[in-house]
Amino acid sequence: MNPMASAHPHLSLIYLLPLWLLSTLAAAEERYREVEISAPFIELQTGPGRAFPAIHAVGRGERVEILKRRTDWFKLRTHKGVEGWVHLDQLSGNLDHQGEPLRLDAPRLDDFSRRRWEAGLLGGYFEGAALLSAYGGFALSQNLSAELAFSHALGDVSSQLMADINLVAQPFPEWRISPFFTIGTGLIHTRPRSTLVQSEDRTDQTANVGLGARLNLGRRFMLRGEYKNRLVFTSRDDNEEYSEWKLGIAFFF
Amino acid sequence: MEIRYRFLLLKSRPIRRSVGFWLLIALLPWQSLSAAGGMESGREPVILPDLDRREIVEPEIDTEDFEISLFAGALSIEDFGTNPVYGARLNYHLSEDFFLEADAGYSRASKTSYELLSGSAQLLTDSERDFTYYNLSLGYNLLPGEVFFGKGRTFNTHLYLIGGAGNTTFAGDDHFSINLGLGYRFLLTDAFALRLDVRDHIFDSDLLGEDKTTHNIELSAGLSLFF
Numbered sequence: 001m002n003p004m005a006s007a008h009p010h011l012s013l014i015y016l017l018p019l020w021l022l023s024t025l026a027a028a029e030e031r032y033r034e035v036e037i038s039a040p041f042i043e044l045q046t047g048p049g050r051a052f053p054a055i056h057a058v059g060r061g062e063r064v065e066i067l068k069r070r071t072d073w074f075k076l077r078t079h080k081g082v083e084g085w086v087h088l089d090q091l092s093g094n095l096d097h098q099g100e101p102l103r104l105d106a107p108r109l110d111d112f113s114r115r116r117w118e119a120g121l122l123g124g125y126f127e128g129a130a131l132l133s134a135y136g137g138f139a140l141s142q143n144l145s146a147e148l149a150f151s152h153a154l155g156d157v158s159s160q161l162m163a164d165i166n167l168v169a170q171p172f173p174e175w176r177i178s179p180f181f182t183i184g185t186g187l188i189h190t191r192p193r194s195t196l197v198q199s200e201d202r203t204d205q206t207a208n209v210g211l212g213a214r215l216n217l218g219r220r221f222m223l224r225g226e227y228k229n230r231l232v233f234t235s236r237d238d239n240e241e242y243s244e245w246k247l248g249i250a251f252f253f
Numbered sequence: 254m255e256i257r258y259r260f261l262l263l264k265s266r267p268i269r270r271s272v273g274f275w276l277l278i279a280l281l282p283w284q285s286l287s288a289a290g291g292m293e294s295g296r297e298p299v300i301l302p303d304l305d306r307r308e309i310v311e312p313e314i315d316t317e318d319f320e321i322s323l324f325a326g327a328l329s330i331e332d333f334g335t336n337p338v339y340g341a342r343l344n345y346h347l348s349e350d351f352f353l354e355a356d357a358g359y360s361r362a363s364k365t366s367y368e369l370l371s372g373s374a375q376l377l378t379d380s381e382r383d384f385t386y387y388n389l390s391l392g393y394n395l396l397p398g399e400v401f402f403g404k405g406r407t408f409n410t411h412l413y414l415i416g417g418a419g420n421t422t423f424a425g426d427d428h429f430s431i432n433l434g435l436g437y438r439f440l441l442t443d444a445f446a447l448r449l450d451v452r453d454h455i456f457d458s459d460l461l462g463e464d465k466t467t468h469n470i471e472l473s474a475g476l477s478l479f480f
Binding site: 031032033046047050051052053066067069071072073074096097121123132154194219221249251 | 311312313314315316317318345346347348349353355389391394397398399407409418419420424425426427428429440443479
């Protein structure tokens with residue numbers, strides 16, 4: 001037996017891991033989805049965008065492999081080995097391996113109810129301070145999703161960092177403009193401006209309720225606006241109440 | 254086969270006939286089994302390809318809409334000199350035209366000319382010299398194009414405009430900041446790209462006594478990976 005291997009069993013793992021990775025990569029490279037072109041022809045372009053020139057035409061009856069996708073563009077390889085990009089509109093409708101018209105994922109409004117993940121970036125106001133916010137959501141059902149949101153309010157006197165877990169209900173997900181209601185809880189961390197006030201940083205618990213609307217922009221994108229009423233449970237006698245609103249871009253997949 | 258059995262049953266004597274009869278009984282199940290086997294082998298080419306086709310799992314199409322990049326460069330912090338900056342960016346390509354970007358960077362302010370000339374005076378403590386920022390931005394691929402090297406090599410490129418909002422923490426305070434910029438993405442392969450960025454980080458500061466809008470220009474180069 002190899003004394004090295006027995007002395008350092010993990011060493012063999014170190015050697016095996018890249019081999020395993022290579023083998024999986026090689027295996028992954030071997031299999032691509034195949035399409036038979038049933039349109040009179042499709043044009044392959046040099047890049048994934050309408051500005052890139054066409055370099056090759058694939059005629060009816062030829063088979064091509066789909067190597068990868070970037071936004072709405074697909075990189076194809078012909079059996080002669082020519083590679084190029086084609087738009088979703090040109091590729092879909094050609095024949096898959098069973099001779100059926102190829103169905104490629106082109107998300108529409110109807111697909112929103114089948115979403116799993118959602119994310120977005122928003123900006124707005126938090127009691128007069130500028131507010132930046134990012135969120136990610138997971139759909140629990142067609143109408144209900146759980147969201148994790150991080151926000152940063154940047155005011156003249158202080159800045160607040162907020163992390164919240166929200167439950168979002170959308171009673172009419174199929175509407176183009178769909179209202180939603182949120183309820184959530186989280187933490188707020190307040191940092192006073194050092195040049196103005198000599199005060200300690202503090203962290204408090206918060207609860208919030210809100211309402212908003214989502215406007216479908218086509219494809220998988222939406223405009224999202226919301227208003228929230230936030231209650232901060234301070235360690236002092238009185239709780240604080242804040243209002244915030246924000247607007248931004250969100251997408252689902 | 255049947256004719257042979259009939260011959261056996263008809264032509265043989267009674268004792269032999271019964272043997273033939275039992276022989277027939279013993280053979281019958283075999284006959285039917287082998288007949289069934291024959292039928293099965295006859296059907297094979299008809300049924301099995303159907304089953305095979307159902308077993309084909311279509312390979313997933315590899316989607317590469319995310320781009321992650323690391324960058325380094327120089328940041329001119331207003332009043333505090335030009336300093337090295339490092340950071341990372343994460344992009345999500347919404348379409349061939351638009352992309353979202355979340356980025357974060359770190360730099361460290363050097364001394365102002367006043368601090369250098371006066372010798373001992375310190376405007377900022379050591380930790381207050383840290384300059385960190387993050388931004389959420391929207392980019393637009395203004396000029397997609399190609400670059401040619403020699404006869405056979407072509408690279409895809411994008412010249413893009415980008416703008417957004419974020420936070421800059423400097424001198425111990427958070428500042429709401431706006432960033433505007435211009436960038437160039439040079440795709441070495443489909444998955445790897447070189448990026449050059451010019452960015453202006455704009456925020457209001459009252460650090461030197463009065464409110465003023467500061468412009469902090471950043472020049473950076475980075476390497477990005479699509480996944």
